Every structure is written in C-alpha cells, then in structure tokens.
Amino acid sequence: MKPAASILLLTTLTGFAYGLLAWLGLYGAAGASESADTLVLAGIGIVLALATLGLIASALHLGRKERAWRAMSQWRSSWLSREGLAALLTYPIVLGYAWAQYRAAGSLGTRLLGGIAALAALSTVYCTAMIYASLKPIRQWHNPHTAPDYLIYALFSGATLLALLRTIVFGTAGIAAVLAAFGALCALVAKLAYWRHVDAQGPLATLASAIGLPKDTTARPLDAPHFSENFILREMGFQIARRHARKLRRIALALGFGLPLLLSVLASLGVLPLLSTSLAVACAALGLLTERWLFFAQATHVAALYYGRRI
Amino acid sequence: MSAKSVAYTTCYMCACRCGIKVHLEDGRLRYIEGNRNHPVNRGVLCAKGSAGIMTAVSPARLTSPLRRIGPRGSGSFEAISWDEALRTLTERLAAIRAHDPNRLALFTGRDQSQSLTGHFARMFGTINFAAHGGFCSVNMAAAGLYSLGGAFWEFGEPDWEYARLFLLFGVAEDHDSNPIKLGLARLKARGAKIVSFNPVRTGYSAIADEFVAVTPGTDGLLVLALIHCLLESGHIDTEFLIRYTNAHHLIIDAAGTADHGLIARDAEGRELAFDRRSGALAPAQAIGIDPALTGSFALPDGRHARPAFALLAERFTAPEYAPEAVAERCGVPAATIRRLAGEIAEVAFRQPVVIEQPWTDTHGRRHARMVGRPVAIHAMRGISAHSNGFHSCRAIHVLQMLLGAVDTPGSWRYKSPYPKPIPAGAAPGRPGDRPAAPLTAAPLGCPTRPEELLVDAQGEALRLDRAFSWEAPLAIHGLMHMVIARAFEAGPEKIDTLFLYMSNMAWNSAMNPGETTRMLSTTEADGSYRIPFVVVADAFASETVAYADLVLPDTTYLERYDCISLLDRPIGSAHGPADAIRIPVLKPERDVRPFQDVLIEVAGRLALADFADAQGRPLYASYAEYIVRHERAPGIGPLAGFRGADGQALGRGEPNPQQLQRYIDNGGFWVHHLPAEQLYFKYANQAYLTGARAMGLIGSSEPIVLQLYCEPLQRFRLAAEGHGPCVPPQRLRERVRRYFDPLPLWYVPLEQAVSERASYPLHAITQRPMAMYHSWGSHNAWLRQILPENRIYLHRDLAAELGIEDEDWVWVISRTGRVKGRARTMSGVNRNTVWTWNAIGKRSGAWALAANAPESRRGFLLNHVISEFLPAEDGAAAHSNSDPVTGQAAWFDLTVRIERCGAETPDETAPHPEANPLRVRVAMGRAT
Amino acid sequence: MTMVANRPPGARQLGLVIDLDTCVGCHACAVNCKEWNTGGEAARLPDYDPYGTEPDGVWFNRIHSYETGTDGSARTVNFPRSCLHCENPLCVTVCPTGASFKRADDGIVLINTDICIGCKLCSWACPYGAREFDETNGVMRKCTLCVDRIYDETLPEAEREPACVATCPAKARHFGDLADPQSKVSQLVRDRGGVDLLEDLGYRPTNKYLPPRQAQIPSPAREAPARSGSGLGTALLKLLDKALSR
Ligand SMILES: Nc1nc2c(c(=O)[nH]1)N[C@H]1C(S)=C(S)[C@@H](COP(=O)(O)OP(=O)(O)OC[C@H]3O[C@@H](n4cnc5c(=O)[nH]c(N)nc54)[C@H](O)[C@@H]3O)O[C@H]1N2
Ligand SMILES: Nc1nc2c(c(=O)[nH]1)N[C@H]1C(S)=C(S)[C@@H](COP(=O)(O)OP(=O)(O)OC[C@H]3O[C@@H](n4cnc5c(=O)[nH]c(N)nc54)[C@H](O)[C@@H]3O)O[C@H]1N2
Ligand code: SF4
Ligand code: SF4
Ligand code: SF4
Numbered sequence A: 001m002k003p004a005a006s007i008l009l010l011t012t013l014t015g016f017a018y019g020l021l022a023w024l025g026l027y028g029a030a031g032a033s034e035s036a037d038t039l040v041l042a043g044i045g046i047v048l049a050l051a052t053l054g055l056i057a058s059a060l061h062l063g064r065k066e067r068a069w070r071a072m073s074q075w076r077s078s079w080l081s082r083e084g085l086a087a088l089l090t091y092p093i094v095l096g097y098a099w100a101q102y103r104a105a106g107s108l109g110t111r112l113l114g115g116i117a118a119l120a121a122l123s124t125v126y127c128t129a130m131i132y133a134s135l136k137p138i139r140q141w142h143n144p145h146t147a148p149d150y151l152i153y154a155l156f157s158g159a160t161l162l163a164l165l166r167t168i169v170f171g172t173a174g175i176a177a178v179l180a181a182f183g184a185l186c187a188l189v190a191k192l193a194y195w196r197h198v199d200a201q202g203p204l205a206t207l208a209s210a211i212g213l214p215k216d217t218t219a220r221p222l223d224a225p226h227f228s229e230n231f232i233l234r235e236m237g238f239q240i241a242r243r244h245a246r247k248l249r250r251i252a253l254a255l256g257f258g259l260p261l262l263l264s265v266l267a268s269l270g271v272l273p274l275l276s277t278s279l280a281v282a283c284a285a286l287g288l289l290t291e292r293w294l295f296f297a298q299a300t301h302v303a304a305l306y307y308g309r310r311i
Numbered sequence B: 001m002s003a004k005s006v007a008y009t010t011c012y013m014c015a016c017r018c019g020i021k022v023h024l025e026d027g028r029l030r031y032i033e034g035n036r037n038h039p040v041n042r043g044v045l046c047a048k049g050s051a052g053i054m055t056a057v058s059p060a061r062l063t064s065p066l067r068r069i070g071p072r073g074s075g076s077f078e079a080i081s082w083d084e085a086l087r088t089l090t091e092r093l094a095a096i097r098a099h100d101p102n103r104l105a106l107f108t109g110r111d112q113s114q115s116l117t118g119h120f121a122r123m124f125g126t127i128n129f130a131a132h133g134g135f136c137s138v139n140m141a142a143a144g145l146y147s148l149g150g151a152f153w154e155f156g157e158p159d160w161e162y163a164r165l166f167l168l169f170g171v172a173e174d175h176d177s178n179p180i181k182l183g184l185a186r187l188k189a190r191g192a193k194i195v196s197f198n199p200v201r202t203g204y205s206a207i208a209d210e211f212v213a214v215t216p217g218t219d220g221l222l223v224l225a226l227i228h229c230l231l232e233s234g235h236i237d238t239e240f241l242i243r244y245t246n247a248h249h250l251i252i253d254a255a256g257t258a259d260h261g262l263i264a265r266d267a268e269g270r271e272l273a274f275d276r277r278s279g280a281l282a283p284a285q286a287i288g289i290d291p292a293l294t295g296s297f298a299l300p301d302g303r304h305a306r307p308a309f310a311l312l313a314e315r316f317t318a319p320e321y322a323p324e325a326v327a328e329r330c331g332v333p334a335a336t337i338r339r340l341a342g343e344i345a346e347v348a349f350r351q352p353v354v355i356e357q358p359w360t361d362t363h364g365r366r367h368a369r370m371v372g373r374p375v376a377i378h379a380m381r382g383i384s385a386h387s388n389g390f391h392s393c394r395a396i397h398v399l400q401m402l403l404g405a406v407d408t409p410g411s412w413r414y415k416s417p418y419p420k421p422i423p424a425g426a427a428p429g430r431p432g433d434r435p436a437a438p439l440t441a442a443p444l445g446c447p448t449r450p451e452e453l454l455v456d457a458q459g460e461a462l463r464l465d466r467a468f469s470w471e472a473p474l475a476i477h478g479l480m481h482m483v484i485a486r487a488f489e490a491g492p493e494k495i496d497t498l499f500l501y502m503s504n505m506a507w508n509s510a511m512n513p514g515e516t517t518r519m520l521s522t523t524e525a526d527g528s529y530r531i532p533f534v535v536v537a538d539a540f541a542s543e544t545v546a547y548a549d550l551v552l553p554d555t556t557y558l559e560r561y562d563c564i565s566l567l568d569r570p571i572g573s574a575h576g577p578a579d580a581i582r583i584p585v586l587k588p589e590r591d592v593r594p595f596q597d598v599l600i601e602v603a604g605r606l607a608l609a610d611f612a613d614a615q616g617r618p619l620y621a622s623y624a625e626y627i628v629r630h631e632r633a634p635g636i637g638p639l640a641g642f643r644g645a646d647g648q649a650l651g652r653g654e655p656n657p658q659q660l661q662r663y664i665d666n667g668g669f670w671v672h673h674l675p676a677e678q679l680y681f682k683y684a685n686q687a688y689l690t691g692a693r694a695m696g697l698i699g700s701s702e703p704i705v706l707q708l709y710c711e712p713l714q715r716f717r718l719a720a721e722g723h724g725p726c727v728p729p730q731r732l733r734e735r736v737r738r739y740f741d742p743l744p745l746w747y748v749p750l751e752q753a754v755s756e757r758a759s760y761p762l763h764a765i766t767q768r769p770m771a772m773y774h775s776w777g778s779h780n781a782w783l784r785q786i787l788p789e790n791r792i793y794l795h796r797d798l799a800a801e802l803g804i805e806d807e808d809w810v811w812v813i814s815r816t817g818r819v820k821g822r823a824r825t826m827s828g829v830n831r832n833t834v835w836t837w838n839a840i841g842k843r844s845g846a847w848a849l850a851a852n853a854p855e856s857r858r859g860f861l862l863n864h865v866i867s868e869f870l871p872a873e874d875g876a877a878a879h880s881n882s883d884p885v886t887g888q889a890a891w892f893d894l895t896v897r898i899e900r901c902g903a904e905t906p907d908e909t910a911p912h913p914e915a916n917p918l919r920v921r922v923a924m925g926r927a928t
Numbered sequence C: 001m002t003m004v005a006n007r008p009p010g011a012r013q014l015g016l017v018i019d020l021d022t023c024v025g026c027h028a029c030a031v032n033c034k035e036w037n038t039g040g041e042a043a044r045l046p047d048y049d050p051y052g053t054e055p056d057g058v059w060f061n062r063i064h065s066y067e068t069g070t071d072g073s074a075r076t077v078n079f080p081r082s083c084l085h086c087e088n089p090l091c092v093t094v095c096p097t098g099a100s101f102k103r104a105d106d107g108i109v110l111i112n113t114d115i116c117i118g119c120k121l122c123s124w125a126c127p128y129g130a131r132e133f134d135e136t137n138g139v140m141r142k143c144t145l146c147v148d149r150i151y152d153e154t155l156p157e158a159e160r161e162p163a164c165v166a167t168c169p170a171k172a173r174h175f176g177d178l179a180d181p182q183s184k185v186s187q188l189v190r191d192r193g194g195v196d197l198l199e200d201l202g203y204r205p206t207n208k209y210l211p212p213r214q215a216q217i218p219s220p221a222r223e224a225p226a227r228s229g230s231g232l233g234t235a236l237l238k239l240l241d242k243a244l245s246r
C-alpha cells in the first residue's frame, strides 16, 4: 500500500496525542492531586495540538476536503466514521476534563472525567486501528495484531511524551519513565510478534483464484490493461525491496523501541532526565514513523495480484 | 435543455466498415454505438470504434492546406488557401499529363474509395496506381481469385452457422474485426472446435480450442502434409472435384513443347476429360460422364495427357510431404498433423451438414438438398506476408477443394459480389494511344498470360513499382511497398509527382523507414529533390506528412460522404450484396475538405473524361453528386441499392436522385438478402448466377470452375522456358520457371534462404493489436492509454537461454540493421519466434504527441530491421523482398537474433530519428 | 443508511456474467464503457496527460491477459475486470459518508459522487481493484452497471443493457438478474460452471465468470496408415475406382 505522508503523520501524531491523553486521563482517574495540574493542563494542550494537527493532516488527504464533515454519518458501519466521531467527541471530553482538573482536581467528577477521557482516547485509537484491521484484502492489516498493536504504540508513545512532560514540569520523569520503558518493551515485543505473524502468513489468494480458475492452476500475467501506472498500481501496488525493508525494520526496532527503552531506563534512573526523555520522544517519533511507513509499504493488497504482484 | 439527435453512418476507425449510431448533443459528439440493424457488426463496436469521439477532437488533425517551407522531413510548412493548393496541384498534373501521364504515381492506402481513385488514375492515363493490397494481402487475394474466384481476403467468410471445425491460419484481427469475433462466439456457442495455426497464442488464438504453434513461413508445407494424409486415407470428395473443379481436366504431358502443362482442349476450345464410361475423351464440362481422375490418356494428336488430379496426387503423396518429413521444419509434431488430418476427415465426411433446401445447378439438375462439409477455413496475413504466401494460400484452397468444402453449408463461403469468373476482372489497363488518353482498362487487373503484362520490348517493367512485370507478374494490387524505392531509383525522368493518400508510407508501411525517408529527402546535384514533388492527402499529422511538398488536409470520417461500394470493397456477405455510405455528422471547424471532393474537383479542372463533359465543364460538384450520378457501366454506379427512378432497382438501374436519402433513411446501408436457394454452391448455382448477373455483380452466368490446377501459372512458366512471343528477360527466367507452378508449391521464404541461419536463427513477426489500427490510434487519447508502447515478446525458455528478463532492453538484429526495444517473456509462442505489435512506434514529434511520448521513446517499429530488397546476387539487380508471383511484401520473412543491451545504452529505442513536429507558419492576414 | 443487510429477501441481483472462454481481449467493452460514462450523468471520466508522456485515466473496466496452465493445458486467458456488485461489499460498509452504497432493490453498488469525500478507503476495501480515484473531481468512481442505460425508458427495450454488454463483439458479456434462477444469466452460470472470483474472501460477488473450455472432435477417423509415403493410398484408389458422375 502506498505510504501517504498525510496518513503516516496522522496516525503517528494521533498515537502520541491519544496515548498521552490516555495517561493523563488515567492520572485524573487515579485522583491526581492539584500539583499535577500543570502537567495535565500542559499535556492536554499538547494533546489537542497534536490531535488537531493529525486531523488536519488526514483532511488534507481527502479529495474533497470541504465535504470532510460528511465523514461522521456512517458510524453504524464505518470505522472511519467512528474514528472521526470519536476524535470529535474527544474534544469536549478533553476540554471538560481539563476544566474539571483545573477547578476540582481529585473530585469524583474529575476522576470520572479522567477515566472517560482515557477511554475516549483509547477508543479513538482503536477506531483508527480498526480501519486498517477491517480491510480484508490486506492481510498485513486484517489480523488480530493490528488493533492491540495500535493501542500499545499509542500508550508507549504517549508514555514517552508524558515522561518528557513530567521531567519538564517536575524535573524528574518518575513513574512515567518506567511506564515508557515498559511500553517500549511491550511495543518491541508486539512489533516482533506482528512481523513474525505476517512473515509466516501465506498469500491471501492466488492469481488463479483471482481470475476464477482453480486455485492451484499456474497463472502468469502476459499483458496489463494499460502501460502507464494507474490508480490501482499507485495506491495498491506499492512495492519495496526486501533488502531495503529488512534494514528499515532494524531501524524501526532500534530507533522506535530499543533506544526509547534504553533512554527511558536511564531517565528512570535519573540520568540526564531532560535529555534522555526528549531523546526518547524524538526516537520514538522517528521510529514509529518508520514503523508506520513499513506498515503501509509492506502491506500488500489482493488487487495487486491482477498485475502480477506478489501479495 | 440540450438538443439531442442521432445519425447513422459507417465507422472508419478501421477498414471493417461497421454501422454506427452517432448520438449528438448540441451538435457535439456524445456517444457512438453500434447500429443493431447493420449487417456487418449487428450492434457491436470494437475498442477503436468506441474511441471515435476522441479522434474527432485529436490535436493531430490537420487544419489547413500546407506548403513545405523547410527541407523535406523538417516539418516546416506554411498554411495556404485551398485555391492555391489546388492551383499548384492542377498545374503540375496538367503539365505531366500532356507529356507522360505515368510520371504521376497515385498510391493510396486505407482508401475505401478505390473505385474513385482508380478511375481517376485511369482517366488521367497513368498506369502508376495502386491501393493498399500490395503491401497488405495480395497473396490472399490473388491465390483466391485464381483458384476459387473469391478469396479469404475480404471476399469470403466461414459459415459461422454450420461449421463444426474451424481452421484459422495466421489471423490476429483481420479486416473483418467484428464479424470474426461475432462468428467465433457463434462457433463457441455451438461447441464447434476452433484450431488456430499461429506462432503466437493471443487474441483469437487465445480462445482457440487447439493452438498449433507453427513456425513462420511453413504453413504451406503443413497444409500439404495434411493433404498428404487425406490423400493416403482416401478422404477426398471426388464427386465434388469432378463437378465443380478442374481436377479431371486433362493436362498435356509433352515436356519441352509450348503446350506442356496446359489443359487439353477440343477444337471448340472446350477443356477435355477422359470419360471412363464411354472410354473416350469428352468435354470436361459435359454431364453424365464418368471422368477419370488418374491415368494417362492419348489425345487425338497422339500426345498424352493426365488428369490434373493425378498430377496433384502424385506430387503430394510423395514421402517428402509425409507429416514425419515436415514436422521438424514446421515445428509441429507429426502425430499432431496426423490427428488433425483425422479430425478434418471425421468432420468433413462423417458429420456432413444437410440443409433441406432444393437447388438447381448450372446444368439444370435439381438437387433435393444442400449437403456440406463443415470444415471452414480462414487465413490471412500469417500466410500472406511471406514470399511463399501465394502458394501457401493456394495449398489451403486446394485442401478446401479436395474436401469439397467450398461454399457449402458449414464451409468457407463467398461474400457477395463473389464468386467471379476465374480470374476475376480484366487484364490491367495499358496506356492509351496518346499521352492524355485514358488507360484501356482499370490500372489494376488480373493478367492470365504473358502478353497481358505491362513490360517493354525487353521484358522490363513499365510501371514504376514493377507490378505486372516479370518480377511480379500477378501483382494484382501493385507493389505499394516498392514505389518510393523504385521512384528513387528511376529518378525525375520517370517520376514527377508522388501522390499519396491515406497511407503512412514514410513510416509504418515503409519496409524500411530509415531508407525510405532518406530516399524522400535525397537531392540531385542541383539541389532539387530526386523524387521531385510529393503530395500527401491525410487527415492527421503523420510521419509522412512531414515529407510532403504539398499537404491536402482531409476531413475525419465523421465529417464527409463516403461510399463503400460494390465496385470496390463492399460490405456484402455470404447472405447477399450490400453496400453503405458515410455521411457528414459533424461540421469541420478547420480549413479542411473531403479528399474525394478535392480529387473530383482536380479531375474536373483537368477535364478528365468521366469527370468533365465534352466542353471540359466539370460534371460533379462533390463526391455526394458523383456517388449518385456516376455510371461505370450503364445502370451500374457506386451504390447498388435503391437505383432506378423509383428506387426499386437492385444493383442495376438508372441513377436515382433520392438515392443518398434512401440510404440515410435505411440507416446508412443497403442490403439484399439472397433467397435460401442461392445461399450455397454459388459457382454452380443457376438461380444465384442468373440473379447476380441481372444485378450486375458478374458479367456472365456461366458456371465458375474451381481451379485445382492453375493453368495461367503454367503459361507464365512456359514463357520462362522460352515459349511464346513474350518471354522474361534472361535473368528472371529461372525464377519465373520455378515459382509459376500450376500446383501448390512450398519453398523456404526468400529472405530466409539468403539470411545466414546461424547468425539470425529467430523468426520475427508482427501482429495487429485489436485496439489500435496501424498508425491511426496513437493520437487517440483513449487508445493510446492501452498501447502507448510495445515490447518484443519471446519464449520464456529462449529468454532464459539468452539471459533476458522481462522489461530488459534488447537489440533485435537482422542482416540489415538493428532496433532496440524492451523484452517481455511468454510461453504461448513458437520457441524460435519473436514478435511485437505492429505500428506502435512513432517518430518523435509526429501525431502531435509530446516529443518524449512513450510511442517514440520506448515504442519501436520492427520495420527498421526489414529491408525492401533482398541482397543482390553477384552483380545482378536486387530483387524486392516480395513474393515472386504477386509482389506481396514479405514482412514476416524476417529473421533476427536478439541480444541483451549493455548497461550503458540509454533507456530509449533506437534508431531514434530526431523530433520533427509539424510547425505551421500562418501567412499574414489569414485566420489561424 | 448504507448498511447492506437491508437487502430484502428475493430482491433482484443485477450483474454480469463474463465468459472467459470467448473473451478475445479486444478492449471494446473497456473503451465503450469509458465512452458511455464520459458523457453520462456523472462528471466526465478524466484522462491525465492524454497526449503526453504518461497517459493515464479513469477506467471502470480493464482487460488483462494471462497465461495459465502448462504445456498441454496451457492457454492465454483474457480477463476483463470491473466492479462485481458484491452481495457483501466491504467497499460499502467502510465508507464514512454513505457515498458508497448498495441499492436494496437491484443490488447495484454505486457511488454518490455528490457526497463522496474522496477518502479512498472503499478502494482499499475492494479486493478486485474495481474502484478508481478521479483526481480531477476528487471523488471515487466505479462501474455503475450502467444504471443510466438499463432503466432508461426512452431507450428501446433491447438497448437497456450495459454499454459493455451491448458492444462486446465476442458476446462474452451477459447481463441479467442473477437472483432469478430462470434468467438467462443464471442458466449460463449453471450450465457452464460459473464461478466467484476470490470466493474465500467472502464478498459474494454478483458477477460471475465462466471458465475457459476446450471443444474436442469426439472420435477422429483413424484410417491413416501408420507409415506413409508410397504413392496413392489404397483407400483413395478404391475411391477413385468408384463410378463418378458429373
Ligand atoms: N512490420 C510490419 N509493417 C507493416 C505491416 C505488418 O504487419 N508488419 N502491415 C502492412 C499492412 S498489411 C498494411 S495495410 C500497411 C498499412 O500501412 P498504411 O497504409 O501506411 O496505413 P496507416 O498507418 O493506417 O496509415 C494511413 C494514413 O491514413 C491516415 N488517415 C486516417 N484517417 C484518414 C482519413 O480519414 N483521411 C485521410 N486522408 N487520411 C486518413 C492516417 O493519418 C495515416 O497517415 O502497413 C504495412 N506495414
Ligand atoms: N485492430 C486492427 N485491425 C486491423 C488492422 C490493424 O492495424 N488493427 N489492420 C488491418 C489490415 S490492413 C490488415 S491487412 C488485416 C490483417 O489482419 P491479420 O491477418 O490478422 O494480420 P496480422 O496481425 O498481421 O496477423 C498475422 C497473424 O499471423 C501470425 N503469423 C505470422 N507469421 C505466420 C506464419 O507463418 N504462419 C501462421 N500460421 N501465422 C503467422 C501472426 O502471429 C499474427 O497472429 O487487419 C486489418 N484489421
Ligand atoms: S471494427 Fe471497430 S474500428 Fe473497425 S469499423 Fe468496426 S467498429 Fe469501427
Ligand atoms: S467489486 Fe469491489 S467495488 Fe464492487 S462491490 Fe465488490 S467490493 Fe465493492
Ligand atoms: S472515497 Fe468516497 S465512496 Fe469511497 S469510502 Fe470515501 S467517501 Fe466513501
């Protein structure tokens, strides 16, 4: 699948944002004290900024941006609709939570709102994940890993952000660094498990079955309908060299999960916390962008079979 | 509210002549669909036809008459007025005509108004006229006309309704694009078996039930092996042979004499046979005799003669025609050939088609039913485009005759107005008695004896292209592919104006575009061009337009009247005669005029007979008028339908001023359905022949005897042996003697015989892409998306051996040059054959495409490695790369080798002549 | 509401049956489709760079060719690909706007280009590559089963069929109601073993494809001598001995 910059940006940014929001919500839900106000409020500011940026990026991807509002109507069947709705609903919840935290940190209502905000954040991420996970023609997406993985990456990236924020506000990352380290570990394991899974998967279909012949018939493309690249090939026929992919996978692992893990451990041990947490965020961001790029680039679409591509 | 309307006319996105229903909205094209009532396409439309609306808006359309201002080939022109263009042309032509009309050469390509262009040439008085068939499929036309009085080439069709076994030789698309597809669907629906003999398994071959990957150029041999098997197993329709062919005619056996090999005739000139019943000679056409098919019989003069069949059987039962002997050469296992012969015999003799329809033969005998052999054959350029194509096609016709599968239920059938007497038509016209006189007959004809050739006292060619000379005696369509090279050779003495219409002869119909464009732009010492004046009439900015001195811009097919006439290549079918018109559906918004109008105006200005009255006043103001009023013979005009004052006459009748309107009201065509009694056995069907004669389709209702043995060929052979007043020059004698065999013959195609096998081990051929018509489609926004570039296809195993992978750049190298393209591997191709789509490669700058369009960057023409000449044999003049009998261009004789390109060469085809887009300077004060 | 579950039982299921046994790969259906739809009710079907270096455009129907099988069973198969009007179309359920919908009464899957936001998700959800993005108008496009023809009462009855069906010179395309077991198309599917493409994915396409066949001549005459090449065969001589009558 074509890794469109706007979508990579969208999913990575909203991952950070909603991951952070989930933690902030949990903070509130856990009854965070007034001393955490700055943290929560600053965090929410960041959440809103990042989420909005992500949403704008996604709107830019649309062919008819002015009609973006219509995307909310099909929540009963469309995960994209649900994502949009969830993202939109999250705004009042977040604002309400921020307001509550500011006015009455620790109150039952605030704790409840914190919980709801966390839930909203995770739901939005889940909806995003389900957009991909529900697409049957793409085996690298349509599998049991996609949804949990998205949640894990969001929580992990949110935690690195939280650690940085906490370091800025309190001077130390504290528990957040531990969460980030743990998140990185989980993300690392999840990613490895995902790759293991997709690498072991057989193709979803054969060219023969795509053209209505018995599955085990050999079939080779002779001529494509047209010579120039067309929409299907541009969108669904994206190909990446194996060697290249292997290298990128290593980069994603090291940059996205390994380094943040190391840096978060350092931060939790109090070693140059500001530097290590900000580096962790930066690494996580670059690593996750790489991971996301691979998530698209290595995803194959059944329709590409018609053009003789391997799926 | 937009104004919607529909109009019925005839498609011209190719030469198939389908009927179309054109939808207009506010005068603009909205949609073109097939005319469901039309006899050719019955409502269907091909890809090209469907893309017609994009041709109507093509940026490549010419917009005004042009005069060249830069060097030839540069593309620099100046827009001029029609008046000026016609003045220039007429003055030039008048001057030529006054002294030597033959210095005008009029060659037309995809022309569907040959009866007009040919008549113009005749009245102008030039023998140098030809139209399209010469580089196309004259082998099919000639072999058919000299054997059956009809031909595969547009003059016949399989009986789609009843055929049970269909053999398809070397066809990718053909002129009958839609009818063949419709027909294949009908065969499929009935479960008939389709066998395709073709080196490449695409298109029709893809859906064939059996695909026989024959080696190019060997079909004749393969068919002779089938004949061998049938003779051996006795699967021959002897009854058919004696009734309808000359199989029993006695052939004089007197080697060395002037009559050897001719048919024995009695004093009245009647062919003789030996009647076994009376034990005596009898007129072969007599009924109630039991003619011998074998044996040797004494003639009254003491000489001996043998039935034609005996000669044939003797030749083809010889071991050299056994499947085992030909298998390797043909690339087809002997067992397959034997099985196919068995299947043919099975279907022909065990599964006859019986139609309960009485009919009467030309002897007045009543037949209770029509019984046919449901083996239908169709063949085209895979046979034709080889230098042995005439004989290969003859071999197929002989197979048909032996099976009794000619115009019977289930077999191949004639399309109206065929059959015609064998051979059809008169001898080619000769120059008149004074310079400005018309030719004695139409410039193209069918010579049957040496005296009818167009040669001088030394036996050398009179025509520029050497058609009807000893180099190509039966060149009944001329040698289109040679005219530029021969004009160049002959120089200004013999050629002044080369007038090309609707043919891209400097590119895809040039056997070698590099050489051809060089010849067109070569100058004499004084700076004048060696071919003095080139006029091109085209509708689009083709490669050839750039080489014109004067360009006459034509309309597109939706902007003019046209006439698809029985005098030319009509739309008749086995079911009866039909013809059609085109009408202007759109109004041109450019300064263009229909070519036919222009030609008629020029003829009028030149006061040519039949175009101007005795006072020199033009007879017709337009083609539309000519179509209605012109009479070729009394009562016979361009259109056969709705003739006579009341519009009721068929075929023959006085001109009807309302005729065009009647056609328009009828959906643009006219068709006459023959009664069931006339639908088969037309060569001997009394009712048919009488009716056809009444309609003016044929001149006589005599039976047409199918020519198993082709006597005219023997006459030319005898001349080559020195007999008669008109003999070939010494250098050509052996050649004529060898190839003018009255029985079918197979030989290694000439080009292959002279190309070194070890260096050029592969055959290279082209195919027609279904969605592209020659050079016509590349400027069409939709069609070019389908095929903007081509590949050289080769067998997977061969590719592996050569280290070539898909999309690699490779050189295709022949004895005369090399061309670069990208490779694609496949398995459905003869192991020793490479191929590509025809005419996809374009010259950079042509057709109003971007200079680096894929057509010119990656598209390539195989023509760059073909040559119009065979290598000269020690000192002798080089022969053209053509069939020695008909002059058919031998496009598919090419042999090559393939090499992977080095890493260093740029990703671009070569040769790659520099871009020469049309640059038109618009004169001051003229609207653009 | 676009949910597909609303299809009433017994509703018609209009679609195409495509015969791979007769398709010669001529592209007629593809071009005629483009022609019909370019001037049709919706916006023109765009062409990008039509006379330039990368000519491309939107097509609702594209014709592939493949080589299948090995040696004896080897074949070239031409394969037209367009929307299959699935009974279980994910392209509809993923659509966030309802622009992509399946009609309840005849099963045709359509795009309402007036509300489509061009998110392309439906094209990802279609395993058949049947949807193409229209860069010029920013919306998704696909085969409409020629709704603007098949219901056009101003057309004569016989012409109320999709453009691609009407134009196919090899008669490889058939149109009809696949829910009606008596229809011509259902019968074809039964008689010829029509199949679903990518059946395992569960989209339950309406369009069916008829597989290639191979006609045989049942019992070829087998009288040819095993060895040959020695003058006239006895069979022929016998034939020639027979009294013939002209
Ligand atoms: N290698 C190879 N070469 C071949 C062949 C092959 O198989 N292989 N095939 C050969 C054969 S069979 C043939 S017939 C020739 C065909 O070769 P050509 O006769 O050269 O045919 P086209 O390329 O169709 O060119 C015809 C010209 O007609 C013009 N034209 C189109 N419509 C109109 C119109 O309405 N009015 C006018 N005035 N002009 C119009 C086009 O612009 C074009 O310039 O090619 C031959 N060349
Ligand atoms: N779409 C489309 N239709 C056209 C044309 C076009 O350009 N485009 N051109 C028109 C013209 S001018 C003509 S002449 C006709 C020609 O129509 P076709 O006769 O179909 O011409 P080609 O495509 O040249 O086909 C030749 C076929 O013969 C095969 N072949 C080559 N050599 C041999 C051989 O030695 N033996 C056998 N058995 N097969 C061989 C090739 O693989 C190819 O399939 O088509 C007409 N119709
Ligand atoms: S075959 Fe196609 S291009 Fe040729 S006349 Fe028919 S519809 Fe037109
Ligand atoms: S073929 Fe594709 S676009 Fe058409 S209904 Fe099925 S899933 Fe949807
Ligand atoms: S591109 Fe249009 S039709 Fe497709 S899912 Fe998005 S909104 Fe729906």
Ligand code: SF4
Residues within 6 Å of the ligand: C032, C033, C034, C036, C037, C060, C061, C082, C142, C143, C144, C145, C146, C162, C163, C164, C165
């Ligand atoms: S049904 Fe209509 S829209 Fe669909 S492919 Fe056929 S012509 Fe095109």
Ligand code: SF4
Residues within 6 Å of the ligand: C022, C023, C024, C025, C026, C027, C028, C029, C030, C063, C078, C080, C167, C168, C169, C170, C171, C172, C173
């Ligand atoms: S028009 Fe018919 S034969 Fe031609 S590609 Fe389409 S389905 Fe195949």
Ligand SMILES: [Mo]
Residues within 6 Å of the ligand: B135, B136, B137
């Ligand atoms: Mo031709």
